[in-house]
Structure formats: structure tokens, C-alpha cells
Amino acid sequence: MSTYRERPAAGLDCVWERTSDHPSSGRVVPDGRTDIIRYPDGGLFVAGPDTVGHVTELGPGRVVGVRFGPGVGPAALGVPAHVLRDQRVPLAELWDDLAALEDALAGADDPGAVLADAARHRLRAAPPDPLAGAIAASVTAAPVAGLADDLGLSTRQLHRRSLHAFGYGPKTLHRVLRFDRAVKLAWTGVPFAEIAHRTGYADQAHLSREVKDLAGVPLGQLIRP
Template structure:
């Protein structure tokens, strides 16, 4: 069972519970997460460029998700250093024993993770250009986006790598894919999904999903 809930200042908080070992498919969404399991693991999932198959033990996994461009600032490293990585939180924040004790005793571990994440964001805010890049990247070419933001193309690429883990072109690809998957999960016909998210046609959407998720769209969204 997987459940998400909103949490102010973050993309969401979530938890996944299982009574048996499972293998899950995590696909790119431009985000980073902090996760804590009832088995005691506390780690960070960086921004992915392709499908990540994760093995889950019985129990509950709690997580908080940073929106695109926010997480790396909280971890104190550029986004590309976390790309396609799963890293113990202690490697980024230093000793986490006190946080782990608080999580183990909490009625709501997601709230504990969220408050820790938000404290870090207040101390080290994201690049102020990140939100503008996310807003503009679906509709602007790289050169135009750089010009609109008062940067050179090279500066835009460097700041995008640091904030998101991707350059602007890959970021656009990932965010478009994530939006398409979200629409498909809500029951929008695949041809309409392709049109609404800017793919050339349904075949283009299908190719992108296979490349980024490793499986067809119908299989990806199957409950």
C-alpha cells in the first residue's frame, strides 16, 4: 500500500507498507527524497535518469519528497552528485543517530522527516533560478531560456546541473514524462496524454516511456 499526502514546503510526504518482500520500479520525476524504513535505513534517493528497481523488505518505508531543484540545496551537494544514486543520509548531513532515534519513537515519522528537511531548506535555500527554470523549460529553447534569465547558455547548464542533477534538455524530458505518467494514471487516453504533454504523437510518447521507464506505459501504470 502506497499513500501520499501534501506537506507545506515540500512536494509531498508518503509511506509504503508491505507484508512481504517486493520489488518496485521507481521512474524519473526530477525530485529527490529522504527515506526511512522501519528496519532502520535512513537514506536519500537522488534524481533519476532512468528506471530504478528497488527491493523492499516487509515493513513500512516513510519518505518526504523535495520538488525539482530543491533537494540538493538541503543536502549541501550539487544535484549531479546525487544523480541515479541512493546515499545514506549520514554521508550528507553527518551523524544522524539523534534523528534516527526520533524517527523510531515517532507516531508520524513523515512529519519528523519533513521538519528536518525544512530546517535544512531554511538554512540553505535552493537556487532562486530553479523555479523559473522549471516554469519555463517546457516552452523555451535553451538559448531563449538562458537569455530570459540573464545567463549564458553555459551558466544555465551549470546551474541546472547543480539544482536538478540534469541539464535543461534532460530536465524538460523528465518533467514532460512525469506529467504524462500522471495523466495516464488518472485515466486520460494515451493519445490525449501525448497531445496534452507536447509529444509529437502517441508513438513518440511510447518510445519516451520505454526509454525512461523500461516498460510500456500501460504496464507502468498498472495497479
């Protein structure tokens, strides 16, 4: 049996946990976010922002993670998001002296809360780009120059700050965040044609093509239990 659950976490996107009593696999898809993950053997890794979906294989046990909101993770991790794009990196390569954190996790009933506290501590010391939230909220299919003007940036500055905060340029960021909204709606049972309309795709066929490009499988297969 395998279970997956998420819960809110102040200052972060969420804390999540996957438990299984047997080896399992799951498809990870782009969402514009970065995660810190603790595996059953105690290993700590960072999952960078993805550009395509992929299948992960997990052994039995409890996997716990914290997910940063779009544009937030790089500040806590100390590297630009594009360095982590499509990568899985040991946390020890990014954070010095993990001994205290590893000790706290080893004795914790709620390791997700311990990871969340560590992530928030890092964010207090190094806040994210103040424009990251505005970029994520405003990025659309409209010309990049218009968004740059709205934010008081040149198009080159917008592209550089987008790469640093999200791992993608503005156009790719728009594709990824729109896809993420569409998948979340699909999980709630919204009809695919309505999803296409609500998230700004030209039609359901456009939605289908984008999902297949970014996830690697059709939307119906992606949300199949």
C-alpha cells in the first residue's frame, strides 16, 4: 500500500510525505518549484525545477519533503535555479554542516516539520527575489516586453531574473505554471474542455499537446490513480 499527502507550511508551498510498504514508482512533472527530500535511508537531496516529466523509482519506507513556492527555493539553497534545472543534487553540496539537521531528523516524529523549519531559517537569512512573486503571478502568453515594462525591467533583466529564480525564461515559466494549474484542476475532476478554457489554452487539443510535451503522457493517464 502507498499513500501520499500534502499539508500547508507557512512560508513554503507545502510539506509532503509518501509512504509505502513495497517498492513503488511515480511520475514527477514540471511545476516551477524546488523540493528538499529526505529518503528512507536518511539521504537528503534537492530536486530542481523540471522541464519534462519523468518516472521515479522508490523503495519501501517513508519519503518526506518540503516544497518551495515558485521562485523561492534558490534563495534558501544558495544557488540560481537554472543550476538545479532537471537535477537531483545532494543537499550537502549546497548547505554546509548538515550534522545538526541530520540529528534532528533522525529523532523526529515529524521530520517534515524539521525540514520546514530549516528551510524557513535559510529564507530568513536570504529572502527570495522580491520580484519573483510578481513575475510568477503576471507571466502570461502576452509578449515578454510588455511584462518587462510592467515590472520596470528590460527584457534581458527579466530573462536573467527569471532564470535565477525559476530555472526557466518567462515563456517556459508560463508554459510550466499554466500546465501545473491545469493538472491541479484535472485532479479535482474538472472536465478537460473546461480546464483548457479556464487556464488559457486555445482549445482542448492544445491542452492535450502541452500536457503530452511536458508530462510525457496524456492528461487522463497522468491523473489515473
